[in-house]
Amino acid sequence: MTRKGILFIISGPSGVGKGTIKDAVLKKNTDIKLSISATTREPRSGETNGREYYFVDEDQFRQLIDNDELLEWANVYDNMYGTPRQFVEKNLNRGQDVMLEIDIQGAFQIKARKPDGVFIFIAPPNIEELSVRLEERGKDTPESIELRLAACKWEMEQMKHYDYVVLNHELETAVDTVCSIITAERCKVKNLIWSVI
Amino acid sequence: MTRKGILFIISGPSGVGKGTIKDAVLKKNTDIKLSISATTREPRSGETNGREYYFVDEDQFRQLIDNDELLEWANVYDNMYGTPRQFVEKNLNRGQDVMLEIDIQGAFQIKARKPDGVFIFIAPPNIEELSVRLEERGKDTPESIELRLAACKWEMEQMKHYDYVVLNHELETAVDTVCSIITAERCKVKNLIWSVI
Numbered sequence: 001m002t003r004k005g006i007l008f009i010i011s012g013p014s015g016v017g018k019g020t021i022k023d024a025v026l027k028k029n030t031d032i033k034l035s036i037s038a039t040t041r042e043p044r045s046g047e048t049n050g051r052e053y054y055f056v057d058e059d060q061f062r063q064l065i066d067n068d069e070l071l072e073w074a075n076v077y078d079n080m081y082g083t084p085r086q087f088v089e090k091n092l093n094r095g096q097d098v099m100l101e102i103d104i105q106g107a108f109q110i111k112a113r114k115p116d117g118v119f120i121f122i123a124p125p126n127i128e129e130l131s132v133r134l135e136e137r138g139k140d141t142p143e144s145i146e147l148r149l150a151a152c153k154w155e156m157e158q159m160k161h162y163d164y165v166v167l168n169h170e171l172e173t174a175v176d177t178v179c180s181i182i183t184a185e186r187c188k189v190k191n192l193i194w195s196v197i
Numbered sequence: 198m199t200r201k202g203i204l205f206i207i208s209g210p211s212g213v214g215k216g217t218i219k220d221a222v223l224k225k226n227t228d229i230k231l232s233i234s235a236t237t238r239e240p241r242s243g244e245t246n247g248r249e250y251y252f253v254d255e256d257q258f259r260q261l262i263d264n265d266e267l268l269e270w271a272n273v274y275d276n277m278y279g280t281p282r283q284f285v286e287k288n289l290n291r292g293q294d295v296m297l298e299i300d301i302q303g304a305f306q307i308k309a310r311k312p313d314g315v316f317i318f319i320a321p322p323n324i325e326e327l328s329v330r331l332e333e334r335g336k337d338t339p340e341s342i343e344l345r346l347a348a349c350k351w352e353m354e355q356m357k358h359y360d361y362v363v364l365n366h367e368l369e370t371a372v373d374t375v376c377s378i379i380t381a382e383r384c385k386v387k388n389l390i391w392s393v394i
Binding site: 121159160162163164165166176177179180181183184185187188189192 | 318356357359360361362363373374376377378380381382384385386389
């Protein structure tokens, strides 16, 4: 009995802690490959090409787009970021699981092309209380509170397009929960290839 | 954010150890209710009505069938066994998870009525080697080997109608895997009720 490779997408609102969770999960699952993004931004001190990012120039990035070699891409503050398709597909095809950490918009692009992926939404705790807290702390104008709540509401609503929701209330618990999701997905009958029976 | 109750079905070939796994999983998940079968067989020494089984007579059992109060039922060696529907539905409706241990035929009856259930197939290890082992031990006639392999082959093929497969190679690992499946299913977006956002 062998398995197809599974694409795990760790996603959610910015600042929710999805990067920390992803790092901890990969440390416990060293057999999962992390997908590395390509970017046109300059490497920061300590960053290595092929580890944090693949650093490319704008022409190279345009080429990747034109050749349909990106699963998703976005322009953030005038820098381009994208997910190389070949790395993901090569690993999945040989039964290797791949993990990808990405924002909500990026996750939607991935889902359009990889609907079989396992989409995990990391949610902030106590969403219900955000409004109350924002008002109570008294630092924000009513308009900025309204904007933040609207943004938060939109982000939380996108949850429904995901497969799983993990509340990041306590890091250790959130990490264990994502690990359980990985274990469960690997036992799914639909992910098995019936080579034997 | 609240949840719908989830029905977990632990099933698989006879002798695979599903009862032992179910007991260990329930010990670790005391918030899951175990569904108790109704039966017409006589209580054995030490068995208590409502704990191992609901002991009923044949007339009462026929009544349960006629009133559509059983999710599934079967006649095994002239004794009737069945799964009371009300207990399962009452708990699921109030957000309480329920577990059911049942053979393959019973699981199919459950699936017809509860397609949203989570169907977990407990598989024996080293299925591939069964044929070799049976021949090597030399105790069985070719006909009995053929019969056993055909039965085993049919049982293993039914796996494809389930959601998950858990190999019972090592009890502790199998129990942990079922617990991971429970954790993962509880995070599924489709099992959440959007009361808040």
